[in-house]
Amino acid sequence: MQDVLKIGIAGLGTVGASVVRLIAKRDNRLAEAAGRPIRVTAVTARSRRKDRGIELGSARWIDDPVQLATDPEIDVFVELMGGAGDPAKAAVEAALASGKAVVTANKALLAAHGTALARKAEAKGLPLNFEAAVAGGIPVIKTLRESLLGNTIERVYGILNGTCNYILTRMAEEGIAFEDCLADAQRLGYAEADPTFDVDGYDTAHKLSLLTSLAFGTLVDTKGMSIEGIRSIKPVDLKMADELGYRVKLLGVAARTADGVEQRVHPTFVPREAAIAQVNGVLNAVAIDADAVNLTLVGPGAGGNATASAVIADIADIARGHRTAPFIRPVAMLTKAGRAPLAHHEGGYYIRLEVVDRPGTAARIASRMAQNNISLESIVQRRSGPVRGGTDPAAAAAPAPVVLITYATTEAAVRRALKAMEADGVLIGRPQVIRIERS
Ligand code: NAP
Numbered sequence: 205m206q207d208v209l210k211i212g213i214a215g216l217g218t219v220g221a222s223v224v225r226l227i228a229k230r231d232n233r234l235a236e237a238a239g240r241p242i243r244v245t246a247v248t249a250r251s252r253r254k255d256r257g258i259e260l261g262s263a264r265w266i267d268d269p270v271q272l273a274t275d276p277e278i279d280v281f282v283e284l285m286g287g288a289g290d291p292a293k294a295a296v297e298a299a300l301a302s303g304k305a306v307v308t309a310n311k312a313l314l315a316a317h318g319t320a321l322a323r324k325a326e327a328k329g330l331p332l333n334f335e336a337a338v339a340g341g342i343p344v345i346k347t348l349r350e351s352l353l354g355n356t357i358e359r360v361y362g363i364l365n366g367t368c369n370y371i372l373t374r375m376a377e378e379g380i381a382f383e384d385c386l387a388d389a390q391r392l393g394y395a396e397a398d399p400t401f402d403v404d405g406y407d408t409a410h411k412l413s414l415l416t417s418l419a420f421g422t423l424v425d426t427k428g429m430s431i432e433g434i435r436s437i438k439p440v441d442l443k444m445a446d447e448l449g450y451r452v453k454l455l456g457v458a459a460r461t462a463d464g465v466e467q468r469v470h471p472t473f474v475p476r477e478a479a480i481a482q483v484n485g486v487l488n489a490v491a492i493d494a495d496a497v498n499l500t501l502v503g504p505g506a507g508g509n510a511t512a513s514a515v516i517a518d519i520a521d522i523a524r525g526h527r528t529a530p531f532i533r534p535v536a537m538l539t540k541a542g543r544a545p546l547a548h549h550e551g552g553y554y555i556r557l558e559v560v561d562r563p564g565t566a567a568r569i570a571s572r573m574a575q576n577n578i579s580l581e582s583i584v585q586r587r588s589g590p591v592r593g594g595t596d597p598a599a600a601a602a603p604a605p606v607v608l609i610t611y612a613t614t615e616a617a618v619r620r621a622l623k624a625m626e627a628d629g630v631l632i633g634r635p636q637v638i639r640i641e642r643s
Contacts, residue, residue, distance in 0.1 A: 464542010
C-alpha cells in the first residue's frame with residue numbers, strides 16, 4: 205500500500221465534523237478502497253474551544269486557514285468553511301499555489317471564482333474536486349465529468365435547494381402559506397435565519413452555474429442567468445397545479461437553445477408523472493437529458509453525513525491518483541455561455557389572473573392571447589364569492605381568479621399579451637406567471 209495521504213481540513217462545522225467522523229469510522233476499509241491510508245493531520249475553524257463531538261487525535265490545530273492550506277505536512281487541502289470571499293478564497297488559492305490538491309464543498313466560492321481557480325489548478329496540474337458543492341450527497345459531478353462523456357447533453361435541470369423543496373412540498377400537501385412554511389423550516393433547522401439565499405434562488409443559481417459548465421463546456425457564469433425564487437407562490441397555485449396534473453418545483457435549468465445556453469432558476473410546473481415531480485421534502489434531484497441517455501438522480505442534497513460522503517469520495521479519488529480537469533476540458537477550451545434571452549424562451553405557461561368580474565372580460569383575455577398567437581390548452585375560472593355583475597362598480601371590481609395553461613409559446617408573447625390586458629383594465633393586481641417544463 206502507498207504512503208499515507210495527509211489532509212488538512214479548514215472548517216469543522218456540519219460538514220467538516222462529519223468528514224472527520226466518517227474518515228475515522230471507515231478507517232481501514234477506506235484505506236483499502238482508496239489504495240492508501242487517509243489521515244487528518246491538521247485542522248482549523250474559528251473557535252478552538254468549541255466541543256464538536258469529534259476525536260481529532262494527533263491532528264495539529266493551525267489558527268490561520270491560509271497557513272493550514274500551505275502547511276508542508278499536508279497533501280490535500282479540504283475547504284469546508286464556506287463563503288465566496290476570504291478566508292476560503294485566499295486559502296484555496298494558497299493551497300493550489302503551494303502544490304496541494306484541493307477539495308471543497310463551497311458552491312458560492314466556485315460560482316464566483318470557479319474558472320479562475322480551475323485555471324490555477326490546471327497550471328499546477330492539481331485536482332480541484334467539488335462533488336459536494338452541487339446537490340450534496342448526489343454524485344452528479346462525477347456523473348457529468350466521467351460517466352456521461354459519450355453523450356451530447358441537451359438539458360440539465362434539477363431541484364437543487366432542499367429548503368425550497370421542503371417549503372413547496374408542505375405548501376402543496378397542507379395548503380399553508382409560504383410565510384408559515386418558512387417559519388416551520390427555520391424552526392426545524394432546514395432554513396437559515398436569513399433565508400434570502402435559499403428562497404430567492406441564489407443558492408440554486410450557484411449550483412446550476414457549475415452544472416452548466418460541466419454539461420456544456422462553458423465558463424462558470426451566473427451573470428446572464430435569470431433568477432426567480434419562490435416567495436410569490438401562493439397555496440392557490442399549488443392547488444391549481446394539482447387539479448391540472450402538475451407539481452410546482454423550484455428548478456435550475458440549463459438548456460442548449462438556438463441562441464446559446466439558456467440558464468434559468470424559477471418556480472416551475474412539472475408534469476405530475478415526471479420523476480422529478482415525485483421528489484419531495486428536503487431531497488434534491490438532477491435530471492440530465494442527453495442524446496444517448498436520459499437519467500434522473502435523486503438523493504439528499506444536504507446534511508453532514510450526505511455531504512461528507514461526497515467530500516470523502518473526492519479525497520479518495522486523489523488518493524488513487526485519479527485526476528480530471530475541474531470542468532472536464534482545459535479552461536482555454538471553455539466557451540462563454542451564450543446569453544439566451546428569456547424573452548426567447550419557448551414553452552408552456554401557467555398564468556393566474558385576478559380579473560374584474562364583468563361581461564366581456566373572458567372574451568378580451570381570449571382575444572389578447574390569440575393576437576399574440578398563444579394557444580390555450582385549458583382555462584379554469586373560479587369564482588371567489590357569489591356571482592356578481594350589473595352596474596354596481598364595487599361588484600364589478602371583485603376579483604375572480606382565471607387560470608390559463610398555454611401550449612408552447614414564447615416568454616415575449618406572454619408578456620405582450622399580459623401588458624395588453626393590463627391596458628384594457630381587465631386585470632386586478634399582478635398576474636402570476638409560472639413556466640412549465642416538459643419532462
Ligand atoms: P458550518 O456548519 O457553518 O461550518 C463552517 C465551519 O467553518 C465552522 O467550523 C467554522 O468555525 C469555520 N469557519 C467559518 N469561518 C471561518 C474562518 N474565518 N476561519 C476559520 N474557520 C472558519 O457550515 P457547513 O454547513 O459545514 O458548510 C461548509 C461548506 O459546505 C459550505 O461551503 C457549504 O455551502 C457547503 N455545503 C454544506 C452543506 C450542508 O448540508 N451543510 C451541503 C452542501 C455543501 P466555527 O465552528 O468555529 O464557527
